[in-house]
Amino acid sequence: MTRAVDVVVIGAGVAGLSTALGLAATREVLLLSAGDGSTPWAQGGVAAAYGEDDPLDHLLDTDVAGAGFCDPRNVRALVEEGPQRLAELIAQGARFDRNADGSLSRTLEGGHGHPRIVHAGGDATGAEVHRALRSAVQLAGVQTITGRTVGLIQSDTGRIGGVLVEAGGQISQIDARAVVLATGGIGNAYLASTNPSTVCGDGIALALRAGASLVDMEFVQFHPTALFTGETSGQLPLVTEAVRGEGAVLRDIHGRRIMAGRHPRADLAPRDIVAREIEATMRRDGSDHVWLDATAIAPDVLRQRFPTVLASCARIGVDLLSEQIPIAPAEHFLCGGIRTDRNGATDVPGLYAAGEVAATGVHGANRLASNSLLEGLVFGRRVATALTLDLPPTVQGRSHEVALGHDREPERIRAILTKYAGIRRDGAGLNAAGEELEALGNGPLATVARSVIEAATARQESRGCHWRSDYPRSDERWNEHVVVRLDEEDRPTARHLQRAATR
Template identity: 80%
Template sequence: MTRAVDVVVIGAGAAGLSAALGLAATRQVLVLSAGDGSTPWAQGGVSVAFGDDDPLDHAHDTHVAGAGFCDPRNVRALVEEGPQRVAELIAHGALFDRREDGSLSRTLEGGHSHPRIVHAGGDATGAEVDRALRAAVRAAGVETMAGRVIGLTKSTSGRVSGVLVETGGETVRIDARAVVLATGGIGNAYLASTNPSAVRGDGIALALLAGASLVDMEFVQFHPTALFTGQTRGQLPLVTEAVRGEGAVLRDLRGRLIMAGRHPRADLAPRDIVAREIEAAMRRDGTDHVWLDARSIEPDVLRRRFPTVLASCASIGVDMLSEQIPVAPAEHFLCGGVQVDRDGATGVPGLYAVGEVAASGVHGANRLASNSLLEGLVFGRRVATALTLDLPATTDRSYDVVLTEDREPERIRAILTKYAGIRRDGAGLNAAADELSALGNGPLATVARSVIVAATAREESRGCHWRSDHPHTDDRWNEHVAIGLDEEGLPTTRDAATQRARTGPR
């Protein structure tokens, strides 16, 4: 079966739906989804500076959290266009929490200098954003299809010209003038993650196979406070750092404050710093979790602001109103991804990427809290604008680029978890490369190798990339590490980018 549309969007999270919604009036769009993305699970909110909060202050906080590795132009677009995108979302029916006077309720999260996190349902912001966007997309008449994309088609000129989809027990070929990857991050390339199972990096592998480059794959963010349930694999419940924004503190198992004296913002330091301090405390004490103490927060505030966290805690027998919450870091967000320009275009004609799968540069070496939903809203619309203004004609199809199945997915996840977690070193990364060498070229193996190659190349510590054998930031590594496929189809550093990194910026 074959059909044709103007634009295929792969992924139905905030970024993909925003792109589809922006295109709906001018292009025939088809949204493909293989299951829930990360958007419905986002708890904290959307960071947006307006009123007495200057977007330039938001930009400053983003750059600080990103360890000076953010793209200044794209960060400016993020913070300046953000209020308009949130206002449009409200116009589409999103119901954000408000104060008694009718103004939007805003809270504080780690790394922010101002309470600028708007939220919905207390701690169910992602679910509300998802609901509002899906309703708007339906109202705009955008077609959606359930199915897993297993490949791309390319023309003789090298342009991406469509997708191959497994749906309803058959393979469907869809021709398109442009394909937008909005597939999310790589969460389930690790044993345990805050992401749902459908988020495993297929979009990363598809982009590489099509000839695109990756950047910043070493910057994998671990959320400091996933709920410690005793499980060591699968999706773990998140305990939003907005709980710390309301006054909760982290303690080790002896009751000592973990962040005291570690950072000027203490428990509200950027995520990479908090995650490292928790990991160090766990390693020092030989424990598998620490405590998040929210008992100083008024019970009515906890009930109103954090119903999702309350329910998650109750499911493991913990009453967060009167008991400390067991937490530990877990894989959460990919700060890098497919290399794109500010309009989401990759180096492959006809192929675009947006959201967590894309390296827009707004997160640098470590994402600032609650900038992810904002990124999806802002850059989803930027991709839509680009494809509204310029969408070349369809070209003839010549060959397919198809994903292969992974041989031992669980072993791949175990390798990446063991050697490319919060704490890394050269010996472990080399061991990971050796162990992955016999595991084929499936999408999960490709993602794992990409992280390992980038983490091995960057011989310094920066943001959420922490090398215990190179514990300091080194200005010689101010360039990005770029990844492509070699002649054998294996991820490797792009020579020019690696050379620039080793010799320093020019």
């Protein structure tokens, strides 16, 4: 069965929903989804600088967290357009937490110099943002199909002209003048992640096969505080750093403060710094976790602000109100992705990307807390605006399928990436990973894993959330971006360096 629409949006997280909603009034848009993505799991909130908080201060905090590697134009768009997108979300029915005087409640998170994190349901912001956008998309009459995208339709001239989707055991073709990838990051390319199982890098693999470039794939962020449940694989509960924003501190297994004296902001240092200190502490002590101590926070505050964290702790028999809780870092967010311009266009005609799958450059080498939902809102709308103003022409002539394919040994691939490309990396391990992955084919997960390994091998320095023990310092010679493309044998290869992450 074949049908045709103006635009296909793949992914039902904040970026995909924002894109579809922005297009609904002017274009026939179809939303494809294999799940809700990572958005409903986001706990912290939406970072927004307004009122007495200057957006330029938000820009500075973003750039500092990103190790000076952010795209300044796109960060400016993020911080200046963010409050507008937040206001629109509220107008669409999103219910954020408010103070007694009716003002939005804002809290502090790691890397921020001002309390600017707007939250909902205490620590259930992502779920509320997703609910509000889903409702708005339904009211706008956007067509939605639940299924897995298994391929792209590409003309012989290289232009994308549609998708192949598997739903109900059948594969259908949907022709479109533009396809928007909003498929999230690469969480389940690792054994343990804070992301749901549907987030595994399929969009990145599809884009590569269609001829797109990736950038900054070495910058994989590990959240410092995933709840340590004893499980070593699958989705782990997140413990939002807003808990530390309210006063919780990190301790080693002997009860000593981990971050004291390690950074001017101590437990509220940027995520890459905190994750590295925790990893080093665990390695030093031979432990599989450290402690997060929130017992100094008033119980009423914990109950009101962190019901999700309370419930997660209770499921493993720990009382957040009176006990320290076990935590360990886990894969969380991809700071790089598909190379795009300011409006989400990739270097493949007709193919766009938004959200975590896209490398907008706003995160640099390490994402600032609560900038992810914000990025989806801002750049999802930017893609929608671009496609409202100028929709690509219909594909003419012959076309072929760009198939996603399958992996033979997905668990082995995850184990390799986890072992060699986690928080701590070195050249010998990365080379070993490349050799082991070579034998595992060109399936989507293997392609994603090899892209990370190629980029991490190429960057012979430490910067942001890419830390190599054999090159432990930043090097000005690497003030450029590693670009990954497929070679003639369909293998991801770090071909060259590009001065800017976005065009």
